[in-house]
Amino acid sequence: MNGTFLLLAMGLCLVALGFMVIPLLCAPRCEENPSRRATNLAVHRDRVRELEQDMTAGLLTGAQHDNALADLERELLDSGAVGSDERQVAQGRGSARVPLVAAWVSISLLPFMAIGLYLTVGHAEEVFGTQLPAGPPASVSEAEPPSEAALQREFQHLAQQLQGRLAQDPTHLGSWVLLGRTLVFLDDLPAAERAFREAMRHGGDRDPGLLTRYADVLAERQGGLAGEPQRLIERALTLDPDHVQALWLAGTLALQQNSPDEARNHWQRLLVLLPPESPEAEVIRGNLGQLDQADGSPLDGVPARSET
Incomplete structure (x- = not known):
């Protein structure tokens, strides 16, 4: 009786852990969006290439080319996309670790919390106590009536x-x-x-x-x-x-x-x-x-x- 109860309790505990841990492990991780820095740099290179083509075609003078290139570099620096993007990547990596940490904490603490709760409010003495064999106890004899x-x-x-x-x-x-x-x-x-x-x-x-x-x-x-x-x-x-x-x-x-x-x-x-x-x-x-x-x-x- 005691062994059956303990096996059943362990099985229920594992089922409860499954309901908690599996969704945490299978939760979609924060996907890192394409780097805004890379996008801005690509756009910047395209616009620089266009300026060089215009200057080669004679549409821009050297001074105009230099001024336009300086404006493009200023826009790239003032956009703030580089710093902001790096912070988002770091936050995404940190968020991806949260479900894993929660899963391991659940696996480590939930069984002990369940056992502690049962020992507090349950009937542990009936489960973990030694079960006497069926029939009259061998070591306990019926009380004899007192003598005259x-x-x-x-x-x-x-x-x-x-x-x-x-x-x-x-x-x-x-x-x-x-x-x-x-x-x-x-x-x-x-x-x-x-x-x-x-x-x-x-x-x-x-x-x-x-x-x-x-x-x-x-x-x-x-x-x-x-x-x-x-x-x-x-x-x-x-x-x-x-x-x-x-x-x-x-x-x-x-x-x-x-x-x-x-x-x-x-x-x-x-x-x-x-x-x-x-x-x-x-x-x-x-x-x-x-x-x-x-x-x-x-x-x-x-x-x-x-x-x-």
Whole structure:
């Protein structure tokens, strides 16, 4: 690809040079007109010859011949044809050299000017760069996913940074939320609970997503959704009745409290919100199917477990 481009570029450059140089070389050179000096001298000799013939024939006296000859010589000198003609010949020779000089200048400079212009505004790095062979690069391997230990170190470092930031600004809600999520990943649930509790104090209690996340952490710590997690879930549904995670936890809580009808209501509402082909929808359809088998009643408006 690179070689083809370079050959094509050189060919186009030669064509451009041809369009410029050939007319210059073939331009008609300044032809030197017949010398005015030679013409004047020829006329002068003819007139002198005529004077001599007239004097021989007796038409002119010697004095008249001398006077007429002096007048002819004066006319030849006063005409200025000799000096003017020499200047025109010199100018003609100089003009004849102009096309040749222009042609050589074009041949010498045009290729370099074209290359400089391309390097300035073109994509030379794509042309002159080394072309990699087709297929996957031999020296560049696919990036391997980080190991679990590397992720642990990265999240521990992030947690330390967040703690340092919160030491300077303990009212920053986003930092408390991010710290809580980071600690959940690090499986430090007591510290995550404290971070989410601080987030609640600084405005997080108005976010249904944060309320349900905090409820989930508390439920995992105490082994169930009763108590404070239940209050958090109810508040999240008050703020957003269609919050997916809150409906999921509310159905689970109702099932734990032996309220299958309430669980069915929450999960039926949730099933409408989930994408039909999503794994979450499949799980909810399975839960509803188990409820149907438990009480032996059909589920109105709820599709059965999808066959895949």
